[in-house]
Structure formats: C-alpha cells, structure tokens
Amino acid sequence: MRNLTEDLIMLMRWYNEPPNWEHQEDLIVVTSGAKTDFWRRVDCGYIRDNGNFYYQEVKGDFTARVKIINQYENIYGQAGLMIRVDERTWFKSSIEFVDGMHFVSTVITNEQSDWTVVPLLDKPPSLWLCLQRGGSSIEVQYSIDGESYTTLTTAYLTEKETVQVGLVCASPENEGCQITFQNFQIEAMKGDR
Template identity: 45%
Template sequence: MQWLNEPPKWSHSGNQIVIKTAPKTDFWHITHYGFIRDSGHFYFDAIATDFTVSVKFRGQYKDLYDQAGLMIRADEKHWIKTGIEYVDGSQHLSAVVTHEYSDWSMTPLVNPPETFQLRVERVGDAIHIASWSEAAGYQLFRMTYLPSLIPLQVGVMCASPEGDGYEVVFEDYCIETSV
C-alpha cells in the first residue's frame, strides 16, 4: 500500500491501521463551496479489475466534518469517498461522488455502532456501496459510476477539515479481486 498525503502519525500492524489526522485536511471538489481540497489522508492499493473491499473502523470524531472510511479514486477529479462524517454533533453515513464536481449524500445515524463496517464493490463501471447492520447484514445505500477501463486506487481515507485532528482505527481491511 502507499500514501496520498501521509499523515503526521500512523501505524500499520497485523489487521490494524491507526491514523492521527492532520488538521485542515479534506477531499472536496468545487460544488457549493467553490474550492478544491485534495489534502486528506488516503492509504491505498492500485486495482485494475473488479473487486470487493471492506473495512471496520472507529474514530474519536469531535470536530465538524471529521471523516473516515473507504476511498476509490481514478484521479484528482474522479473519486468516491464513503464512511462516517461528523456533522452537527453526530455521526452520519456519508458518500461523496466526484466527477469534476463533488456531490454529497448523508444520513444521520441515530444509534451509531462503536465500530462501523463498510463494503464497496466494483463491477465493471458500477460501484456498489453498502454498510453493515447486525439486524440485516450488508445493505446497499448507494450505487454510482466510475470508469471501468482504468486502474483505480482503493483504500482507507480520513480527514479533519475543520478540526485539529483526531485518531481513527481501521481493522480487517480486505480486498478481493476478480480475475
């Protein structure tokens, strides 16, 4: 795995990746705010086939827009980030899809689990994003598009757009590829 924007403090041992985010980091592209941010932390593998990636994670979210989860990236103008985003004092299930302009969807988590679990699948040019619940297993909450003819960067991401940083722990990160 390799870094885009390596954080100031991190470790990777066994099935655990622990990251302390740097302040004022984010991924965003133009929409509504008018700015471009490509400074969030992204630890990734390059994948050129269909795949399924999953991870469990927990964070000490405290500041507006603290975020953690998975990222799928073709380049700086075409990417998806999904996971938890801390908004108005609570955790939200979030997905940002960027094709030159970012869009953002989020749903508040009334009773967020201590550890959150995500799965993202690439099937051709379709990206399926699902979250885990004890009651129902994985449930699809977003399907979107990313070009299928290019290798993608796939991995864990986190950022602290407004705050001074926080710690996030990723566990059981797993990528399965199709041949």
C-alpha cells in the same frame, strides 16, 4: 480475500501521508492531518485534495471492506474507503460527524463533488463499509454489526480499468483526530488482480 498482511502492506502507499500512523497486526491507527479533506466544488471555488489516503492500485472488479472503530467527534471528521482515478474523479464513503450526529456518507466526484448522507440514530462503536466495483459502477454497503449490510448507493465512477483503492480519513475543520481501521481487505473478482 486478503487481510492487511505483509504482502498487502508492501503494495500500499500514501497520498498525503498523515502526521502519525502505524500498523498493529490487523489494525491501522491513523491521526488525520489538520484541515484536510477531499472535496471539489468548482462552482463555489472550494477545492481540497489534501486528505489522507492509504491505497494500492487494483485492476478490474473488486470488493473492498473495512471496520472503522469510531472514537472521534470533530465536525466533518471522516474515515472510510476511497476509490480514486485522479483529483477530478474519485469516490469516498465514510462515517462522518456533522451537527452532533454520525452519518454514513458518500461523495462522488466527476469534476464536481456530490454528497449523500444517511443518519445513524445511535453513535455506533464501529461501522463496517463495503465497496464493490463492477465495471464502471460502485456499490456501497454499510453495517453496524458486521453481518447485516444495507445498500447506501450505486453510482457510476469510471471506465478506466485500474484505480487506486484504500483507506481515507480527513479533518476538514479541526487539527486532526485518531482513527482505527481494522481488517482491511480487498478481493479481486472474476480473475482480476
């Protein structure tokens, strides 16, 4: 498994670079852009592809993990992990603030976005997310303590061998917020890179 070391950093790039961000050892601190999101509902005319996504290309099966240190309470503010093929095919899982509560959410997009949320009863100081790709499917797990994980969903994404994988954040209704990602890791499986 690779932590966010110099070799991993060199492979990563921004899709919609945020206004402010920096590396601090094993941390990436980001201020999300204002009025940003990844969301696609063609039927109601709401399409956004301007969220902040810090990624690298990964071939084959993998596991991606990150700890998100939660310091925001902006409506629909979100931070997590994303797997992306293009603007019509992607998957994100995040901690999200909605109606005064924090949720673990997933959005699966194959032409149209579908949203699933699970409420977190207490405001956690941090949340761990894990995405595992096996063939065309993605499994999402989350943890409050970094040790005991709960499966949120398993879903189909794509048959394409190479996808973009990384950190995602957005502030759909606000001027942006600060998010801290810690210990971002990607582990290639079965001999893949």
